[in-house]
Amino acid sequence: PAALAAERASAFEALSAAESARRATADALATAEREAALAARAAREAEAALVARREALVRAEEGVKQARIAALDLAHQVIERLNVQAEALIARVAVAAPYEEAEQAAARKLERLTRERDSMGPVNLAAEHEMGEVEARIATLNAEREDLVAAIAKLRGAIAALNREGRERLTARFAEVDRHFQALFTRLFGGGSAHLKLTDSDDPLEAGLEIMAQPPGKKLTTLSLLSGGEQALTALSLIFxxxxTNPAPICVLDEVDAPLDDANVDRFCTMLEEIARATETRFLIxxxxxxxxxxxHRLYGVTMPERGVSKLVSVDLQAAEAMLPTAVAAE
Incomplete structure (x- = not known):
């Protein structure tokens, strides 16, 4: 039915839109996760390098401090034991050069470590905050993705339900139409047989329709291999x-009797009257x-009393037939 087809089409459109939104969200989530991973790794590397440099600097400063303390302690010991200043003792034993070289080496190392620390530049103190924002964005995208997945599952369930109901209704209606078609075909042809067949798919919603007909004295064949008159009668059987199966208030048939001979036209008109009474449908022929x-029952015609001017004329045949005896008697 048309309503089910419309609902099914609408559900498919919603499913397509949800799938597109889900793919876009998944792409954004993947990008955000990559950015978060890169930011986290960069933050960890910078933090590790900073900690290492700080530790090296602290160790160097501590080494210099301990060396200076040791030098002062040694100077005090020299004064206490030898009663002489350390500088004088160093001058006497000529060990000034190695002492100065060690102190200079320590100073150079301290200066080098200080330069390395300065060359690292300022530490990004906002890295942890930025990483938190990225993680929050990832959480939001994950939530949106879960919502989309749930919506897609719901749409698929709705489509499956519509398809299931559509198959059930179509199968029932198809069987009913086929039953009427077989009976009407036999009546219109005065014999023979015909039936409807679904083709090309096991799914009724995807299948095609084939009309198989066997007029009296002929073999069973498809509609396309019948003559013009046989095709017209077969098509009328299906329409009726x-x-x-599903009556409508009105039906318009446009010259469907053109390929029929007089006998078949009489059968067609008889059946038309029966269908009109059974379904209460008004037929316009x-x-x-x-x-x-x-x-x-009534005729409508178009005349042209003047060039370029059309006039609609109607005749009630039943009223005209009732007036006929009176007119004959008057003559």
Whole structure:
């Protein structure tokens, strides 16, 4: 049915939109995760390098401090034991050069470590805060992705339910239409048989429709291999079968009797009257066939009393037939 098809199409469109949103969110999430990983690794590397430099600087400063303390202690010991200043003792034993070289080496090392610390530049103290923001963004994207996955699952469930209901309704209606079609075909042809067949797919929603017909005295074949008149009667059988299954208030048939001979036109008009009574459908027939016009309740025609001017004329055939005896008697 059209309503199910519309709902199914709408659900598919919503599913497609949700899938697109999910893919976009997944891409954004992957990008954010990569950025977070890079930021976290850079922060860890910078923090580790800073800690290492600080530790080296502290060790160097501590070494210089201990060396100076040791030098002062040694100077005090020299004064206490030898009663002489350390500088004088160093001058006497000529060990000034190694002492100065050691002190200079320590000073150079301290200066080098200080330069290395300064060359590292300022530490990004906001790295931890930025990493927290990225993690919060990742959490938000994860939540959105979960919502989209849930919405997609819900849409798929709705589509599955619509498809299931559509298959059930279509199968039931198809069987009913086929039953009416077989009966009407036999009546219109005065014999023979016909049936409807779903093709190309096991799924009724995806399958095609094939009309198989066997007029009296002929073999079973498809609609396309029948003659023009046989095709017209077969098509009329199917149209009437649909109206018997699901009646409509009005039906317009445009010159469907054109390929029919007089006998088949009579069968067609008889069945048309029966279908109209059974379904309470009003049929409007566009025709040029005199027998069809004679069997209708009312005729509508278009005349042109003047060039370029059309006029609609209607005739109630039942009223005209009732007036006929009076007119004959008057003559």
């Amino acid at each position: 079968a649909v109206f018997m 566009v025709t040029h066939h005199r027998l069809t016009m004679a069997r209708m």
